[in-house]
Amino acid sequence: MLPLKEKDKPIIQKLLSAGCCARCILRFCCVSVQAAYRKPPEETLEELQIFINDTKNDKCQDSVALDSTDEYKSKDAAESETSEDPPNKRAKLETSITDAQSEEGAAAVVKLKDGDSRVCVVCLGILQELCGTTQAVKITEAVKAGNYEFDTLVLSVSLPAQLCVREHSCWLHVKKEVREKGLVLNKDDVIQVKEAFKWIMQGMVAKELGGIAVVTKVSPFEVSVEFTHSETDADCHFLAATCPDCFKPTKNKQSVFTRMAVVKALEKIPDGKFLKHYPCPPKQPTSSCSPQEVQCLRVSVFVAGRYNKFCRSLPQTPWVIDGERRMESSVEELIAAPILSAFRADGFNFSSSGREDVDVRTLGNGRPFAMELLNPHKSRFSKEQMKQLQETINQSSDKIKVRDLQIVTREAMSRMKEGEEEKTKSYTALVWTQKPIQREDISFIDDIKDLTLDQKTPLRVLHRRALAVRQRAIHSMSTRFLDSHHFYLRLKTQAGTYIKEFVHGDFGRTNPNLCQLLKTDTDILELDVESVDVDWPPPVPE
Amino acid sequence: MSRTPFFHFLFLDMKGKPCEDHCILQHSNRICVITLAETHPILQNGRTIKCINYQISNGCSRLKNKVSGKSKRGGQFLTDFAPLCRITCTDETEYTIYSCIRGRLLEVNENILETPNLLLEKPSTEGYIAVILPKFEESKSITENLLNRDEFENIISKRSSAQSQPS
Numbered sequence: 001m002l003p004l005k006e007k008d009k010p011i012i013q014k015l016l017s018a019g020c021c022a023r024c025i026l027r028f029c030c031v032s033v034q035a036a037y038r039k040p041p042e043e044t045l046e047e048l049q050i051f052i053n054d055t056k057n058d059k060c061q062d063s064v065a066l067d068s069t070d071e072y073k074s075k076d077a078a079e080s081e082t083s084e085d086p087p088n089k090r091a092k093l094e095t096s097i098t099d100a101q102s103e104e105g106a107a108a109v110v111k112l113k114d115g116d117s118r119v120c121v122v123c124l125g126i127l128q129e130l131c132g133t134t135q136a137v138k139i140t141e142a143v144k145a146g147n148y149e150f151d152t153l154v155l156s157v158s159l160p161a162q163l164c165v166r167e168h169s170c171w172l173h174v175k176k177e178v179r180e181k182g183l184v185l186n187k188d189d190v191i192q193v194k195e196a197f198k199w200i201m202q203g204m205v206a207k208e209l210g211g212i213a214v215v216t217k218v219s220p221f222e223v224s225v226e227f228t229h230s231e232t233d234a235d236c237h238f239l240a241a242t243c244p245d246c247f248k249p250t251k252n253k254q255s256v257f258t259r260m261a262v263v264k265a266l267e268k269i270p271d272g273k274f275l276k277h278y279p280c281p282p283k284q285p286t287s288s289c290s291p292q293e294v295q296c297l298r299v300s301v302f303v304a305g306r307y308n309k310f311c312r313s314l315p316q317t318p319w320v321i322d323g324e325r326r327m328e329s330s331v332e333e334l335i336a337a338p339i340l341s342a343f344r345a346d347g348f349n350f351s352s353s354g355r356e357d358v359d360v361r362t363l364g365n366g367r368p369f370a371m372e373l374l375n376p377h378k379s380r381f382s383k384e385q386m387k388q389l390q391e392t393i394n395q396s397s398d399k400i401k402v403r404d405l406q407i408v409t410r411e412a413m414s415r416m417k418e419g420e421e422e423k424t425k426s427y428t429a430l431v432w433t434q435k436p437i438q439r440e441d442i443s444f445i446d447d448i449k450d451l452t453l454d455q456k457t458p459l460r461v462l463h464r465r466a467l468a469v470r471q472r473a474i475h476s477m478s479t480r481f482l483d484s485h486h487f488y489l490r491l492k493t494q495a496g497t498y499i500k501e502f503v504h505g506d507f508g509r510t511n512p513n514l515c516q517l518l519k520t521d522t523d524i525l526e527l528d529v530e531s532v533d534v535d536w537p538p539p540v541p542e
Numbered sequence: 543m544s545r546t547p548f549f550h551f552l553f554l555d556m557k558g559k560p561c562e563d564h565c566i567l568q569h570s571n572r573i574c575v576i577t578l579a580e581t582h583p584i585l586q587n588g589r590t591i592k593c594i595n596y597q598i599s600n601g602c603s604r605l606k607n608k609v610s611g612k613s614k615r616g617g618q619f620l621t622d623f624a625p626l627c628r629i630t631c632t633d634e635t636e637y638t639i640y641s642c643i644r645g646r647l648l649e650v651n652e653n654i655l656e657t658p659n660l661l662l663e664k665p666s667t668e669g670y671i672a673v674i675l676p677k678f679e680e681s682k683s684i685t686e687n688l689l690n691r692d693e694f695e696n697i698i699s700k701r702s703s704a705q706s707q708p709s
Contacts, residue, residue, distance in 0.1 A: 456649075460547070463571040463675065467609050467648055507575065508653050508660070508668035521667075 002026070002047050003033055007183050011174045012052050018173060018281035021120035022048055023127040027191035028174060034199040041128060121281055122166045123193050124229050125288025126159065131197055135225075135291065136204035142294035143209065143223055147344075149378045150298065153212065154219040155202055157194055158226040160289065161262040162235035166282040167193070168266050172274065173281045220299040220379070227289040233257075238277040239265040301373045303339055304408045304416070304537040305390070306366035307331065307352075311399040312526075315358045317350070327358070334400050336371060338392045344377035353416050353534050354425070354495065357527075364426075364531040366403060368416050381407060387540075404540045415536045424475065426530040427499050429489045431514065434521035436484040445489070445517070446478050456509040458501045472497040489514075490530070500524050551688035552579055553642045554697065557623065561701070564642050565666065566688060572681035574643055576626065576672045578665045581698055582637075585665060589631045591658035596650055598625040604650045604672070614675055617646035626650065626672050629661075643684040645676035 004012070008029040015025045022044035023037055031037075036044070119125045143153070171187050178185045198216070205223075206214040236257040240247050243265040247256045266274075274280075309331055319327040332350035340348060352369035356362055381389070390405040451474045457465050473494040480488040491499065498510065503524040505513035514522045547570040556562040563579035578584060584591070596604040602618075604626060609617040620626075620641040627650065629637045641647075650672045654661045661669035676684050689697065 459569055459573055459575065459673065460571060462573055462648065462673070464612060466611050467614065505668065507670050508651075508664075 002036055002044070002051065003031060004029055004048075004051055007178075007181060009052050009054075010177045010181065011185070012048055014174050014177055015170065015281075016048070016052070018170065019118055019121040019284050020170065020281075021045075021118075021123060021128050023196060024120055024122045024170075024193075027193070027196055028170065028185070030185075030189045030191060032191060037127075037196050037199050038203065119285045119288050121284055122163070122170050124160070124163065124166070124227075124232065124285055126163075126193055126227060127196055127200070128288065130227065130288060130291060131200045133204060136201060136208050138291070139201070139205050139223060139225060139294050140208040143296060146296045147377055148221060148296060148298055149380055150219075150221040151213065152215045152219040153205075153209075153221045153223050154215050154217070155198055155205065156222055156224045157197055158224065159193060159259075160227060160229045160233070161257050161259045162229065162232045163193055164259065164262050164266055165235045165239070165278065166232075168274065169278055169280045169282045172271055175271075222297050222299075224295040224297065226292040226295070228292060229285070229287075229289045231287055232285055235278070235282075236262050239269070242273055242277060243268050296375075298375055298377065298379060300410070301343060301345075301376045301379050302370055302408045302410055302412060303343075303373060303405065304368065304370040304412055305335075305402045305405040306368050306532075306537070307335060307362065308364075308366045308401040308403075309356065309360075309362040309399070310401070312359045312361060314399050316352070316355045319358075329399075331400055334397050335369070335393060335402060338389060338396060339371065339373065342381075342389050342392075343373050343379065345373035346375040348373050351413065351416070353423075353532060356529050357500075360527045360529060362529045362532075364529070366401070367529070367532045368534050368536055370408065370413050370416050370537075372410075372413075383540075404537050406537060406540055408537060412537070416534070418534075418536075421495055423495050424492055424533045425495060425497075426490065426492045426533070428528045428530055429491070429499060429503055429524050430482075430526040431487055431489050431503055432523045432525050433485050433487075433518060435519075437481075437487070437518070437520075438484070439481045442479045442481065442487055442518070448474070448517075449476055450474075451512065453497065453502060453513075454511050455498055455501060456506070458498050458506050459509070460500075470496065474502065486525075499527055548575070549685075550691045550694075551685045552691070552694040553688055554579075554694070556640055556642075562637060563694075563698075564640065566642050566685065567666070567670075568685060572676055572678070573648075574645065574674045574676060574684075575670050576639070576642060576674060577670045578639070578661070579694075580665065581701075582665075583635070584629060584631060584637055585662060589633060589635070589662075591661060592630045592632045592634075594655055594658060594661070595628045595630070596626070596655075598628065604647065605652070607647050607650065609646070609648055614646055614648060617648055617675070620645060620647050620674060639671050641672070641674065642688070643674060643676055644680060645674040645684070648673040648675050 011028055012025050015028055020028070022041045025048055026036055026044065120128055139155075167190070168187075171185070171190065175185060202214040202216070206212055233255075239262060240256070246261050246265040246268065248261075250256055313327065314329065314331060314334075315327050316331045318325065318330045318333060332348075336348050336350060339345075349372040350369065351371075352367055354367065356367070386405050386407065390402055393405070394401050453472050453474065455470045455472055457467050457470075474497065475492045475494070477492075478490045480490075482488060489503070491502075493499070498506075500506075501510040501513070503514045503522055505515045505522075548567040549570075551566040551568060553564040553566065554561075556564055561581055561583055563581045565577045565579040567575040567577060569575075583589070598604065604618070607616075607618050609615065621644055622640070622642060624641040626639045626641055626647075629639065631637075651670050654669055654671075663669065
């Protein structure tokens with residue numbers, strides 16, 4: 001038994017004649033019992049017709065009501081495009097007072113034939129044959145084909161924007177009727193097509209997948225179903241003329257008639273204006289919506305760690321100029337490859353707490369990094385498995401090494417970027433001097449503390465950075481004499497200090513610099529990062 | 543490691559004036575540093591500098607050049623013979639230093655205003671005149687008509703032999 005009330009009867013009658021399917025009628029009656037939508041539509045239709053035919057019998061006893069219903073019927077008959085025969089119907093009504101049973105049966109038969117073949121004017125078939133077992137099987141097959149690892153899934157559905165327009169039209173269609181009875185039907189109380197669709201499909205998909213929980217709100221695994229209906233895309237176009245400020249021109253070729261824009265315009269447009277531009281009820285479509293490919297997306301997983309770089313000819317990211325790769329491989333590719341395949345992810349975004357040049361090694365504890373893995377088909381990894389994965393990466397190449405590999409949250413990314421600006425770093429540089437030196441000539445450097453530098457953007461990066469002067473601090477230094485033209489210089493500096501430019505001076509654009517301090521031309525032959533002093537990610541015990 | 547990726551290009555006898563040779567140091571990222579070549583008159587005969595003026599006309603001072611952002615908006619666009627500065631020596635000789643290449647002026651060296659000696663002692667490094675960013679599409683073509691180091695050495699050696707011949 002459907003939870004319908006007396007006041008619903010005029011709504012049902014009007015929407016039936018307008019060409020709405022049974023389930024859409026339930027929605028306009030604000031039926032929120034999910035089970036009602038899961039019944040076969042033919043059954044629901046039958047129940048609706050039985051329900052309204054009850055009314056007809058009641059109303060016929062009141063002659064005034066009969067007159068008004070007669071008028072109402074004839075208007076409907078003129079408006080609707082069904083193959084019903086209005087005179088027959090009226091005749092049946094007038095003689096129905098005593099013969100209620102047989103009459104309602106006959107009327108029901110007539111309606112049933114028509115109801116089945118027509119595409120609903122509001123949902124365009126979405127709540128008709130497009131939410132049956134065929135659809136559920138299609139969804140299930142796509143999920144299985146993706147071979148994802150998941151406990152729950154959330155179903156999301158994308159409907160063509162014109163459904164809002166058609167819904168609005170039907171709502172206006174019954175609004176008048178409802179008001180005459182002194183009642184109110186809030187557009188917000190009408191059950192949304194999306195909701196009804198999910199009520200019907202969730203259970204079916206869960207069953208097909210053998211009992212996986214199909215959640216209603218939040219799950220890391222989202223299965224998206226999209227429907228399009230090119231036949232009625234033009235339904236939205238009149239809104240661009242009536243509410244131009246809702247539709248901003250888009251940069252890409254996509255349609256400007258997004259759901260959001262259409263909904264906004266419908267909220268603004270006065271009823272009278274709407275009715276002038278759009279039929280009420282909406283026109284009968286000739287086809288149902290077309291379902292598009294089912295898309296599966298698992299929310300990103302974040303993997304963090306620290307890396308060492310032992311090679312002096314390895315860039316951080318792939319070095320490609322004019323489509324040609326200039327250098328073999330990169331830090332991020334070497335780290336990402338085994339992780340991508342273990343998590344069966346579609347792609348990744350790599351970021352680290354600062355970077356080093358191609359020709360610079362990263363020693364010590366290494367540099368913190370974090371990777372976002374996009375659409376990982378596998379996401380459950382134990383600590384043991386992560387250790388194993390770390391080992392795999394380390395075995396794969398002698399150019400890099402990773403440690404403390406672990407799964408982290410999205411928020412972790414910001415912790416890592418913190419380090420880039422605020423923390424200190426230590427380096428060792430191999431310095432060449434033009435004039436010959438002795439141990440005593442460089443010992444004073446060990447005593448320099450908190451030296452403030454003014455560094456103009458180095459010429460070697462000026463083509464891709466803004467021109468600016470940056471103040472940076474060298475906290476301490478220590479030297480190790482090598483020979484009359486070489487020594488090792490250890491430095492502990494503020495994050496963002498350009499070491500190479502401090503050593504050679506960069507045409508005097510970094511002040512003070514080592515040339516000035518030593519009163520000779522100097523250059524840097526080698527540079528190593530000794531430590532990146534960020535205490536994140538947390539160390540993973542061996 | 544660091545200073546090496548600069549290629550030397552030379553522009554001789556700027557505007558027909560003998561030996562007013564300019565040197566263009568181009569980095570592998572296309573940025574150019576304009577300096578005096580070691581043969582320039584300013585660096586000969588023990589000259590000292592009286593003043594350096596970046597105000598090249600009533601309406602234009604290279605010191606007012608301001609670039610902003612990654613794309614260096616606002617930088618004065620220079621053509622090959624755009625003047626960069628005028629240098630007056632204590633012996634009253636005057637020289638104009640020119641851009642030599644087309645591009646956007648990024649900066650002029652203000653250190654030499656304070657310490658003109660830098661220009662005499664370190665003309666190829668701390669005594670540079672200006673930094674210019676050529677257009678990406680022109681990065682190679684701007685140096686096509688300039689001499690490389692070998693060609694330069696060749697020509698200046700011919701200069702000295704020409705000078706030593708009686709006229």
